[in-house]
Amino acid sequence: MKTGHEHSTPAGLHDRLALAPEVADAIAAGRPVVALESTLISHGLPYPQSVEVARAAELAVRESGAVPATIAIRGGRIIVGLDEGQLVTLATAKGVMKASRPSLSLALIGGGWAATTVSATMIAAAAAGIDVFATGGIGGVHRGALGMPGKSAPPTLDISSDLEELARTPVAVVCAGPKAILDVPATLEYLETRGVPVVAVGTAEMPAFWSRESGIPAPASVPDVAAAARLVATHFGLGLGSGVLFCVPVPEADAYPLADARAAVERAIADAAAAEIEGPALTPWLLARMAEITAGRSVRANVALIVNNARFAGQLAVAFASI
Numbered sequence: 001m002k003t004g005h006e007h008s009t010p011a012g013l014h015d016r017l018a019l020a021p022e023v024a025d026a027i028a029a030g031r032p033v034v035a036l037e038s039t040l041i042s043h044g045l046p047y048p049q050s051v052e053v054a055r056a057a058e059l060a061v062r063e064s065g066a067v068p069a070t071i072a073i074r075g076g077r078i079i080v081g082l083d084e085g086q087l088v089t090l091a092t093a094k095g096v097m098k099a100s101r102p103s104l105s106l107a108l109i110g111g112g113w114a115a116t117t118v119s120a121t122m123i124a125a126a127a128a129g130i131d132v133f134a135t136g137g138i139g140g141v142h143r144g145a146l147g148m149p150g151k152s153a154p155p156t157l158d159i160s161s162d163l164e165e166l167a168r169t170p171v172a173v174v175c176a177g178p179k180a181i182l183d184v185p186a187t188l189e190y191l192e193t194r195g196v197p198v199v200a201v202g203t204a205e206m207p208a209f210w211s212r213e214s215g216i217p218a219p220a221s222v223p224d225v226a227a228a229a230r231l232v233a234t235h236f237g238l239g240l241g242s243g244v245l246f247c248v249p250v251p252e253a254d255a256y257p258l259a260d261a262r263a264a265v266e267r268a269i270a271d272a273a274a275a276e277i278e279g280p281a282l283t284p285w286l287l288a289r290m291a292e293i294t295a296g297r298s299v300r301a302n303v304a305l306i307v308n309n310a311r312f313a314g315q316l317a318v319a320f321a322s323i
């Protein structure tokens with residue numbers, strides 16, 4: 001029987017992938033590869049820090065002994081392993097879309113450039129056969145998603161598709177904690193419900209993205225990269241289908257103090273509410289506002305944590321490949 005779907009058969013996910021030769025060779029040979037996302041380049045950081053961090057993250061992966069594969073969309077293809085010129089274009093082009101699971105097909109038919117968030121990057125990495133992925137901070141449950149205590153504002157239900165992706169796609173994601181603009185306890189509860197191990201590295205406390213501490217205990221922790229790799233191997237071996245989230249604290253030298261970050265976040269969130277910013281625009285808006293309020297200190301921490309996460313992800317990919 002014919003269904004409407006048979007008229008034209010659009011390319012499947014694998015047919016959409018365009019792997020850089022170096023990345024394809026490494027995957028075929030079972031050598032360690034680390035996926036890197038691109039929304040933090042196009043939407044998360046100002047230029048030129050955006051392109052500098054993109055280069056520095058790739059270098060950190062290489063220094064760890066793995067091959068970097070920065071992922072983005074262009075011309076209906078998912079590029080796995082952007083080249084230098086493409087990195088610069090993505091950081092400077094106007095009108096770059098932000099592609100997540102719900103907007104992936106739209107980004108592909110759009111034909112232009114789209115940056116991939118954590119959810120879309122996980123989809124591409126899993127399809128390409130890449131097990132380890134580094135970002136800055138994952139998206140999560142926004143403050144006010146479940147309503148604001150003492151306020152009459154209705155719940156926004158703004159919960160990042162990153163969380164559902166972690167629940168259904170087996171990739172190890174390295175971050176510096178959920179972004180501190182979020183409701184972190186609610187984000188942790190959501191991930192627990194959806195079966196995602198959340199594991200702090202070298203600390204018993206959840207890292208808070210720009211800050212090393214959060215005052216919130218981590219659901220679990222491992223001491224080092226070797227233990228992290230054993231956990232990934234065990235978790236993937238069980239075939240549960242979900243990813244693993246590692247949270248690595250931002251390096252001390254560039255961290256933004258927690259008390260200062262908290263005050264700045266309160267201000268940025270109040271400003272976003274006053275400006276009626278919502279939906280996918282909210283996270284980039286808050287990050288940009290934080291940069292203004294902190295006079296660039298949040299950007300410095302953000303750059304440092306991204307590069308640090310890329311280095312750890314490289315080491316994790318190397319350790320995991322040897323198991």
Ligand code: PSU
Nearest residue numbers: 039040044117118136137139160280283
């Ligand atoms: N990490 C950063 N900066 C960013 C992001 C991560 O240091 O801008 C991006 C990631 O792509 C993540 C997205 O998936 O922010 C979350 O967006 P949202 O809250 O709309 O799901």
Ligand code: MN
Nearest residue numbers: 158159160279
């Ligand atoms: Mn959202």
